[in-house]
Amino acid sequence: MQSLIAIAVVVFALVFVVPLIVASFLRNVEAGTIRLVSWLHGGTVIYRGPGKSKEIPLLTTGTTISSKVINVDLDITDQTADLDDAGVPRPIKVRILASAIVSVGDTDALIKTAANRFFSKTDADQLNTLTDLLSSSGRRAINLLTHDQLFSAKTAPTVRALPAPMPSTALAARQSVEVIPSAHDAVMAVEDDDDPLAVIIRKACSRELTDLGLIFNSLNIKVVQSEVAEARRRQSAAEAQANAEIVAATQTRRAREAQLEAERVISDKQRELEQTRAANAALIAQAEAKKQEALGVQRVAELDATQIAQARADAERVRIEAQAAAEAEAIRIKTIAAAQAESIEKVNAAIAAGGESYFRYRQIEMLPQIAPAIAGALAEAKLVTISSDGKGAADSTTNNITGVIQTVLAAQLVARGGLVEGNGIPPVSAPNVSLPPVPDRPVTRK
Template sequence: MALTSYVVIAIVLGVVFGLIPAIVAAFLRNVEAGTIRMVSWLHGGTVIYRGPGKSKEIPLLTTGTTLSSKVINVDLDITDQTADVDETGTPRPIKVRVLASAIVSVGDTDALIKTAANRFFAKPEPDQVSTLTDLLSSSGRRAINLLTHDQLFSAKTAPAPRALPATSALPAATPGTSLTPLLAPAATMQAMQAAEDDDDPLAVIIRKACSRELTDLGLIFNSLNIKVVQSEVAEARRRQSAAEAQANAEIVAALQTRRAREAQLEAERVISDRQRELEQTRASNAALIAQAEAKKQDALAVQRTSELDATQIAQARADAERVRIEAQAAAEAEAIRIRTVAAATAESIEKVNAAIQAGGESYFRYRQVEMLPQLAPAIASALAEAKLVTIASDGRGAPEATTGNIAGVIQTVLAAQLVTRGGLLDGAVENGASSSRLPVR
């Protein structure tokens, strides 16, 4: 019993999760982007669904049709004659060929969609394209017959924009109402008129010419893209323009070449002037350099002379200083020698005197007798050379004064001999004295 319950529950769940989605999918159908779903009911009513979305349909009670809402691109190749006239008003048509691409699509209103479903999409696809090509080509031929050659080749026409109607021309609004609904149609017409005025004249004429035929098929005209407009006149003008452009380019190139040559000549002239000025400057600088070098040599000669004079002066000063130093040294040496001799002589004399005082008169006389052979010639020579003049003023007689003078000379010679020959000095040294000079009495 329990197993049967589980089976029933499983069957119910399978029905719920399997049958219900199928039923919902049968009642709700997907409408893809770029498509339109038309659902017709038994009572004759039609509901239009625009994708992306879902459409409500009941099997056996409704009939659904899917239409494409994508744009349709139609290529046009139109050959016809323009409406040109000459100055006298005589027609002079020009054969032209226009290659264009027109874009149409299904209308936005439900009425246009129903018309397109019944009149356009009911045909096979090749017939659809052929119908649109014939319709747009005929409208293009009529447009070409209404335009001149220059209008076809003009970029855009710019007619004066039409102004909105004056406010006074609008119906007066009753109190409590707004003027926006009244102005909306006028604004829409103004925008449409501005779009037409800004478009190419061929596209404007084709749009106006085929609007009714497209509306009868449930379609609307979106745009016309003119790819190429060909004609013999245009080709001749193109060649003429190319020749003129080439001529202008050659003229410009020639002018540029001439200007470049003039600029080059001017630059060469300026360079030549600069080079000449540079050479002159170099020559002037060379002369200045030569003068400066001569002055430099003179200055060097004067400097060398001055250095030589300074060297000689310095040498002379050095020699004089050296002579002065040598003389000073010699004088100092001589003075030292004299001082040394004088000191030695004085010391000798002092020591002789001391020896004499220590030895007594007997020692002195002994030394005199010992040196008599040496003293006698000296005394005789001294007496021979002496010129004695005796003046007695102390009460003594002339003989006594003369004898005293002779004794003085003998004593002086004796003392000198004792000192110079070392006789007395040697004896004094032996007795502890170092003097070699005797006092004169």
């Protein structure tokens, strides 16, 4: 039984007691923390995490501080160091919104100082201390810079000599803190490319931060506000807007010019196309006109040929008809002449058969018709002396009248006797009896 108890005690000691003893001697140092272990004789050993720290509960005292960076937001409002042309101060009120980053120093001395002077305060006091320190340094930096230098990161500032800061504590007056060459070289390396405000703030607050065991890492200036800057910003915005509008107007004008040029080219091409079409149409119309003219000439020739053929046919027909009519008329005239001759022969034969008595009888019947004409002619006649063949004028006149009467009688006998009608020939009308005109002047013939 005793052996079991001893074994249990040994196991318990190995499982629980030994780890507790080891944990009390070897403590964990987390990442982002620094462990300060002070021994009884006054020495201090610093352990940076992550790692282990050697401690003896009765002989050492340990303190853990944070090695992480501290971010401090700054809102600084002050006036610049601007001067007018006459050298009279013309300060400009500016407001700066920035963010500063500080951290614990790298050396053991700075770590001990930070543990004693900074991390011994509460978190609120730590933040207020850093804010006041950095804000005061920022105000002094603003008072040393002009307005243009604040808004130009590449302008080399003309920095006035900073007044030597007064020691804030008795401890700061008694001891001086050594700055390691590596940190100083790093600060000088970035000063050439850093913002003038950040450079001045770094220089102004480096001693105060060193007194607290901290170092200045960087300053991020978020916004620099001022009425002048706002006016310039509005002016720049207006100029940029005007330039943008000018560029847009130029681009629009160029686009419009390009469009007009394209439209002009298209119009020229269309005009050339229309001219080509018009020329082709004119050529086609000219060819069509020539074709129509040729067709017209052909039609005229065909019409002329047709008309000539028709005219020739008509002329031939008319000639044939005229010839036929002439032949028919000649035959008719010959027939009529033959009939008249035959009728005259028959009349003469009838007269010869009837004797002189019939002829006399007919002369007496025609006297009422002939006598007025003869009387009128003799009444209008003047003295006419006719001498022929030894006969007197009375005999000649009587013979002429007798011949006329015989001719008229023969014609009337033919017309009335129906000698010609019996042969199918139309009757011939008797000619009107007219006496020859009597000359106005007497003519004597021998």
